[in-house]
Amino acid sequence: MVSKNLAVEEKLSRTAQVDSVVPRAKAVFHFLLPGLAFLIGFPAAEYLLLFTGLAMALSVLGGPRYSLFGRLFKVMRPVLKIGPGRIEAVAPHRFAEALGAVCLLAAAFLYFMGATLAGQVLTLIVVVLALLNAVAGICVGCQMYLLFRRFGPGATA
DSSP, X not given: OHHXXXXXXXXXXXXXXXXXXXXXXXXXXXXXXXXXXHHHXXXXXXXXHXXXXXXXXXXXXXXXXXXXXXXXXXXXXXXXXXXXXXXXXXXHHHHXXXXXXXXXXXXXXXXXTTOHHHHHHHHHHHHHXXXXXXXXXXXXXXXXXHHHHHHSTTOOO
């Protein structure tokens, strides 16, 4: 199993593709930490949201090398005996993670500014969508990316 995972990682490191299991595993962190922030509430929630949003933004901007949650999953994967998934394009997953990061950073800002209800709404949106991805493999942000590519500016008719 370990050699199979290494072969997949080598193949992915040379392309703009990702093992489908990794974004779903990262989605677990993307729903657990903001979900915990929602439950904890003010005054600790904004710091947990800020941390999670910054970690997601760093992953989007820096790629897998700088993905905190991806690295945590890489350590946990052999322990949990999770094999490789399908190979997919990385761009939709990066787009989805970028949307989540923007929402969590905005939620943290709203908490800091005293707009707790608005921060909670944004947090819950991220929690629900990340949970949907983690549990059912439905990535709404990925679907949005595909729709933008198909119908957005620069799309061919």
